[in-house]
Amino acid sequence: MKEGFFVSHEIGLYVHIPFCKAKCYYCDFNSYPGLDSLIPEYINALKTEIEIYAGKLKDKKISTIYIGGGTPSILDGASIDSLLKVIFRNFSVCKDAEITIESNPGTLDSSKLHAYHSAGINRLSIGLQSWQDRLLKSIGRIHTANDFIVNFNEARNAGFMNINIDLMFGLPGQTMEDWMSTLQNVISLKPEHISCYSLKVEEGTPMDKLIQEDESLAIPEELDRMMYHHVVRELKKSGYRHYEISNFALSGFESRHNMIYWNACEYLGVGAGSHSYILGERFGNEESPSEYINKINLKGSASYSEGIIDTMESIKEYMILGLRLIDGISPEHFEKRYGINIYELYGEKIEELKSRGLLKTEDNRICLTETGLDLANQVFVEFI
Amino acid sequence: MAGERQNRIRNFCIIAHIDHGKSTLADRILEKTGVLTEREMEEQVLDNMDIERERGITIKAQAVRLVYKAGDGNEYIFNLIDTPGHVDFNYEVSKSLAACEGAVLVVDATQGIEAQTLANVYLAIEQNLEILPVINKIDLPSARPDYVKKEIEDVIGLDAQDAPLISAKNGINIESVLEQIVSKLPPPSGDEEAPLKALIFDSFYDSYKGVIVYIRVKEGRVRVGDRILMMNTKKEFDVTEVGYFKPGGLIPGNELLAGEVGYIAAAIKNVKYTRVGDTITLADNPASEALPGYKKVNPMVFCGIYPADGAKYQDLRDALEKLQLNDASLVFEPESSVALGFGFRCGFLGLLHMEVIQERLEREYDLDLVTTAPSVIYYITKTSGEVVRVDNPVNMPPTTEILKTEEPIVKVSIMTPAEFIGNIMELAQDRRGVFKDMSYIDESRVMLTYEIPLNEIIYDFFDALKSRTRGYASLDYELIGYKESDLVKLDILLNSELVDALSIIVHKDKAYAKGRRIAEKLKEAIPRQQFEIPIQACIGQKIIARETVKAYRKDVLAKCYGGDITRKKKLLEKQKEGKKRMRQVGSVEVPQEAFMSVLKLDT
Numbered sequence: 009m010k011e012g013f014f015v016s017h018e019i020g021l022y023v024h025i026p027f028c029k030a031k032c033y034y035c036d037f038n039s040y041p042g043l044d045s046l047i048p049e050y051i052n053a054l055k056t057e058i059e060i061y062a063g064k065l066k067d068k069k070i071s072t073i074y075i076g077g078g079t080p081s082i083l084d085g086a087s088i089d090s091l092l093k094v095i096f097r098n099f100s101v102c103k104d105a106e107i108t109i110e111s112n113p114g115t116l117d118s119s120k121l122h123a124y125h126s127a128g129i130n131r132l133s134i135g136l137q138s139w140q141d142r143l144l145k146s147i148g149r150i151h152t153a154n155d156f157i158v159n160f161n162e163a164r165n166a167g168f169m170n171i172n173i174d175l176m177f178g179l180p181g182q183t184m185e186d187w188m189s190t191l192q193n194v195i196s197l198k199p200e201h202i203s204c205y206s207l208k209v210e211e212g213t214p215m216d217k218l219i220q221e222d223e224s225l226a227i228p229e230e231l232d233r234m235m236y237h238h239v240v241r242e243l244k245k246s247g248y249r250h251y252e253i254s255n256f257a258l259s260g261f262e263s264r265h266n267m268i269y270w271n272a273c274e275y276l277g278v279g280a281g282s283h284s285y286i287l288g289e290r291f292g293n294e295e296s297p298s299e300y301i302n303k304i305n306l307k308g309s310a311s312y313s314e315g316i317i318d319t320m321e322s323i324k325e326y327m328i329l330g331l332r333l334i335d336g337i338s339p340e341h342f343e344k345r346y347g348i349n350i351y352e353l354y355g356e357k358i359e360e361l362k363s364r365g366l367l368k369t370e371d372n373r374i375c376l377t378e379t380g381l382d383l384a385n386q387v388f389v390e391f392i
Numbered sequence: 393m394a395g396e397r398q399n400r401i402r403n404f405c406i407i408a409h410i411d412h413g414k415s416t417l418a419d420r421i422l423e424k425t426g427v428l429t430e431r432e433m434e435e436q437v438l439d440n441m442d443i444e445r446e447r448g449i450t451i452k453a454q455a456v457r458l459v460y461k462a463g464d465g466n467e468y469i470f471n472l473i474d475t476p477g478h479v480d481f482n483y484e485v486s487k488s489l490a491a492c493e494g495a496v497l498v499v500d501a502t503q504g505i506e507a508q509t510l511a512n513v514y515l516a517i518e519q520n521l522e523i524l525p526v527i528n529k530i531d532l533p534s535a536r537p538d539y540v541k542k543e544i545e546d547v548i549g550l551d552a553q554d555a556p557l558i559s560a561k562n563g564i565n566i567e568s569v570l571e572q573i574v575s576k577l578p579p580p581s582g583d584e585e586a587p588l589k590a591l592i593f594d595s596f597y598d599s600y601k602g603v604i605v606y607i608r609v610k611e612g613r614v615r616v617g618d619r620i621l622m623m624n625t626k627k628e629f630d631v632t633e634v635g636y637f638k639p640g641g642l643i644p645g646n647e648l649l650a651g652e653v654g655y656i657a658a659a660i661k662n663v664k665y666t667r668v669g670d671t672i673t674l675a676d677n678p679a680s681e682a683l684p685g686y687k688k689v690n691p692m693v694f695c696g697i698y699p700a701d702g703a704k705y706q707d708l709r710d711a712l713e714k715l716q717l718n719d720a721s722l723v724f725e726p727e728s729s730v731a732l733g734f735g736f737r738c739g740f741l742g743l744l745h746m747e748v749i750q751e752r753l754e755r756e757y758d759l760d761l762v763t764t765a766p767s768v769i770y771y772i773t774k775t776s777g778e779v780v781r782v783d784n785p786v787n788m789p790p791t792t793e794i795l796k797t798e799e800p801i802v803k804v805s806i807m808t809p810a811e812f813i814g815n816i817m818e819l820a821q822d823r824r825g826v827f828k829d830m831s832y833i834d835e836s837r838v839m840l841t842y843e844i845p846l847n848e849i850i851y852d853f854f855d856a857l858k859s860r861t862r863g864y865a866s867l868d869y870e871l872i873g874y875k876e877s878d879l880v881k882l883d884i885l886l887n888s889e890l891v892d893a894l895s896i897i898v899h900k901d902k903a904y905a906k907g908r909r910i911a912e913k914l915k916e917a918i919p920r921q922q923f924e925i926p927i928q929a930c931i932g933q934k935i936i937a938r939e940t941v942k943a944y945r946k947d948v949l950a951k952c953y954g955g956d957i958t959r960k961k962k963l964l965e966k967q968k969e970g971k972k973r974m975r976q977v978g979s980v981e982v983p984q985e986a987f988m989s990v991l992k993l994d995t
Contacts (some may be wrong), residue, residue, distance in 0.1 A: 020954075022955075205950040206948070207950075208949070208950055229944065232945075233945045233946055254950050266953060268954075269952070269953050269957070281955070282955060283955040285954070285957070290958055292955075292958070325961070328960075328961070329952065382945060382947070382948060383946070383948065384947070385947040385948055385964060386922065389964050389968045389971060392964045392965055
């Protein structure tokens with residue numbers, strides 16, 4: 009077998025913005041409303057952290073930048089511009105780098121979008137979640153569908169030709185009709201990319217409490233799957249390629265940044281609570297924004313190790329991440345990367361999962377079947 | 393000579409209901425006789441095993457030799473024998489009692505006499521023991537010493553006027569107990585020149601010395617070098633050591649004489665050669681007859697014990713063998729189950745014995761176990777005339793071959809405050825009990841006697857009794873024989889496949905209710921899987937209950953990005969751990985808990 013990690017020249021850079029206007033009821037991300045006063049110091053700490061890493065990773069080239077959150081679009085154009093400038097100045101960034109920012113209606117306007125675009129952002133991800141205002145309200149969103157339409161058009165006008173729309177299904181109170189009309193409306197806008205997430209009720213969130221108090225709010229698995237199967241069908245019909253469990257794109261608009269994760273390649277995360285996978289090690293950053301700022305300022309680092317990823321661990325990750333892709337895993341690529349035949353290692357398991365109807369081989373690739381997409385964890389546990 | 397020596401010996405035990413203060417009083421006696429300082433003493437020295445201490449019960453007999461300087465100026469040797477206090481160990485109790493001349497009967501001044509107190513008192517009376525009543529916990533506000541004295545006189549017929557009123561916990565009046573042991577309990581007798589007759593009342597295995605045999609010398613003497621003969625098992629050994637007991641240890645001596653309590657070691661490899669109740673004599677000068685009352689105790693309750701991890705089969709065997717070294721009443725033989733793989737069918741004296749063994753296997757040997765529902769021994773007469781003994785439901789012949797089925801019946805004595813009579817009658821009836829007798833012990837307390845099939849009480853009868861009487865009722869039972877009964881084998885099918893480990897034998901009238909309940913329980917215990925799983929309970933070919941575990945439709949994490957990978961990996965690892973705890977039964981994954989859940993049908 010070859011070395012455990014896959015040393016790539018090109019890496020993705022993730023920048024975490026842990027601020028938002030209001031916490032959505034389902035959210036358990038590292039995000040804090042009401043901490044806006046920390047933003048200037050936080051941006052400075054980010055810049056410091058970027059400079060320090062750039063010094064350590066001189067031979068890495070950045071092919072994608074992803075500014076995620078929280079709600080990064082809470083930041084004004086100048087902040088984003090200065091942040092990107094620091095990245096460009098310190099790192100070698102590919103000319104055609106994909107540079108994404110996550111945004112939420114309610115924090116966007118035309119001039120901000122123009123500023124982002126001028127700063128170098130070339131991909132905009134907008135959190136719409138649902139077309140029904142009553143559902144938006146019920147999950148704690150601060151915007152309406154109309155706010156979204158306005159922002160979407162402003163984004164196009166500002167020059168964004170690669171837009172993703174985030175949607176959620178399986179929301180309490182959501183009907184099949186709601187979901188179908190959400191999709192129809194979104195498709196008519198012709199975004200380049202659509203992510204559709206089945207609601208996951210995370211422990212300790214307000215949504216979790218609501219459902220514990222009234223179990224009838226949880227939608228049945230059957231309906232959740234009907235919604236999923238519907239979106240897979242509809243988006244295919246409209247020319248989108250289903251390329252990951254929850255992701256769809258027009259050809260050539262697959263998220264390059266996220267593909268880095270699913271291909272088990274390297275990425276660097278900066279900012280509070282961000283995670284990195286570099287040189288065979290996973291590490292995370294301090295989650296609390298103020299602690300993060302303190303640690304960066306005092307020690308130049310806010311990270312803790314999450315462990316060395318040896319060959320076996322890397323293979324596991326390669327399997328559970330790669331199988332999330334609709335194209336699945338290429339045995340050829342597997343052997344090239346790890347120096348071992350995938351069937352030698354997993355032949356029996358793959359056969360068993362095939363007989364359970366969860367895996368299939370197609371065009372010499374191993375991938376999830378339609379049922380496998382619904383029961384992916386059943387497949388993944390076999391490789392853990 | 394023997395007379396004077398024996399006059400200074402008192403061999404006695406303490407009998408009491410659980411929690412009435414037996415072990416605490418034993419501790420105080422140890423303290424007052426000066427063998428231990430308070431500091432050296434761990435609470436309740438005589439209960440050796442953790443499980444004994446936790447449950448406040450004694451499982452193995454213990455003995456200790458103490459020296460007491462009495463008020464008359466003389467020194468007396470006290471041999472205090474702590475007896476098991478549970479119905480499962482009645483035979484052992486009777487043999488411990490047979491090693492004594494007297495018994496200290498401890499009664500809780502707040503609770504009065506309980507079923508177990510009575511059971512043990514009767515055993516002591518059978519052995520002709522002099523009984524010294526002691527009333528404990530008199531310092532509690534709810535103590536009613538005069539009432540309890542009267543109760544002892546009325547119910548047992550003992551004169552309790554002079555009974556010491558004590559608090560073992562607070563050390564009140566312990567001297568009067570010691571003085572009365574000297575003045576009221578008789579010394580031993582027995583001719584020390586006669587051929588040796590020594591009663592075995594317990595034994596344990598020591599890896600250096602071999603079996604340490606607890607004996608009471610009734611006649612004659614035994615010393616190192618003697619060749620001894622076990623009169624019932626006919627085994628002969630050479631004595632390598634004799635001696636006395638001190639708290640937590642042994643004191644080697646020269647010889648043991650008639651009237652004394654002590655131990656011998658003779659390089660004996662297994663406790664099966666030193667059966668409780670057997671008589672030891674000298675091989676070259678044997679006694680003409682053994683002491684009366686020896687019997688080989690037979691297990692009454694059986695269950696399958698399997699390692700949760702099949703690879704631990706050998707470890708389980710080793711552990712059972714080690715436990716058996718000290719416990720001749722534990723029996724086991726290999727068995728295999730389609731559902732559970734390789735394991736052992738184990739026989740126990742009773743439910744407590746079973747629980748204790750399971751707990752010791754898990755705790756002392758760090759084994760993760762799956763146990764099947766306990767069973768009793770049934771006798772099945774086949775149409776061919778052949779009689780089969782069935783202790784595992786799997787071995788029940790097909791219905792068409794059965795002429796007659798018989799099951800063991802126990803006589804159950806329940807002592808309860810009168811207000812709960814109705815509840816108990818309801819429970820007993822529900823368990824196919826036949827009412828035999830009801831007698832008032834006093835105005836407020838009643839002794840109910842029922843004959844109940846043993847298989848109705850081996851699951852959870854005691855818990856059910858306690859919950860229906862707010863913990864006030866106490867229970868004692870003894871096997872009285874076999875009775876013909878309409879028994880059927882209840883099978884469970886998962887996804888149309890028989891799961892042998894879940895089969896039970898039940899009375900026909902109860903099969904429907906039980907089948908339904910088991911199916912319901914299994915539905916709760918078996919997680920949803922990729923396919924729908926029908927659960928069926930059936931008798932022969934006839935399905936009597938059905939439940940369905942629905943298939944899961946969704947098991948997928950919608951999001952997995954850079955920041956999620958470590959966390960999602962942990963989630964999947966946890967899911968995998970859960971899978972590991974499952975047994976593959978045909979195409980169905982069954983969690984270990986599911987096998988146990990059928991044991992607790994009432995809850």
